[in-house]
Amino acid sequence: MSTETFSTAVTQARDLLRWRSPLRTELWAARITAGLDPAQIRPFLSELAVDGGPEARLTLVAIAAVNAGRPLSPPGAPGLPDVAAPAGDATAEAGAEVYAEAARGLAGTLAGWVRRMGRVTCEGAWYGKADPYGEQVLAVLSFRYDNGKEPHLLVVGIDQPHGGLAVDALVEEVKFLDDLGLAEAEPGTVAGRILDAFELGDRIMGVQVADTLASVRPLAITRAQGVPGLVRGASDDTLARFRDLPEMQGAREAFEKLAEFVGDRPLWWSPQRVSAFLTSWLPREAILSEAAIAAMPEVVRAWSRFSGDHPAVLRRIDEDAPRLPALMADDSLAGLGKRIAQSRLEP
Incomplete structure (x- = not known):
């Protein structure tokens, strides 16, 4: 039967x-x-x-x-x-x-x-924020069958707060791209990011993903793996494109710590992440000169303008930045790694 x-x-x-x-x-x-x-x-x-x-x-x-x-x-x-x-x-x-x-x-x-079926050509790729704060980014590949028909987009949503794992995937018509405002990118790099995101998702249990993800996953992986010039583990060049560092003493040192914090997820910059950087991560992890501490608010404002100039982010900086010198001076907030590093600096 x-x-x-x-x-x-x-x-x-x-x-x-x-x-x-x-x-x-x-x-x-x-x-x-x-x-x-x-x-x-x-x-x-x-x-x-x-x-x-x-x-x-x-x-x-x-x-x-x-x-x-x-x-x-x-x-x-x-x-x-x-x-x-x-x-x-x-x-x-x-x-x-x-x-x-x-x-x-x-x-x-x-x-x-x-x-x-399966005989497609990748015609382009795009990558960028899915929301104003970049808490999710979109990786998009464009395909067409070898007879020139049925053009379509593979769209993969990649979560940033959980490390960059795939949380949604869709196959859409090309016009879906019109209102997304994504930047063009190298197809091999975008395809590699899609595969990296799926692989990371396989290693993390219990993360909430969209109901549509599982039903597109096999096709998404096969499409991405077939893109020529595939690049796995590609770095994001957003930090390298930042050119608005304030001309003040300590700014370069401050930006280096900001770059360390945003890591390989530089498109994610929300009020919550700004606050975590200024009030938690810096006091726990960073050893900074007084000049860098003084320059940090302006460096963070410059980065925030570059990252979308969202009023809510700038307001959060205004609220949290005045507390930074006191937080950095509070040794009780230092993490173990910072304490060990400080002990090695002492004469």
């Missing part, structure tokens, strides 16, 4: 054979993949193979197309076969191979449009 998953897939595949849309079919296959428990995968693929009808063959080919990328998750992660291994392991390709083997030779038995 057919399983419910099998019956639903065959019924939906019948409609997809009429629509003849590679993109719609790939998105459908990604949703199927996301809904499969690891223990279900081999029986499901076997049931499709035994059926052998055009709907079953389309399902096998589509699932293979969206799972052609190298698995990023540890073994047992949702949506991956139980043979998957962590990235970097010699058997990490096995997850994709399960799907590829089940679909081997089947694409040629179906209509020509089926063979276009």
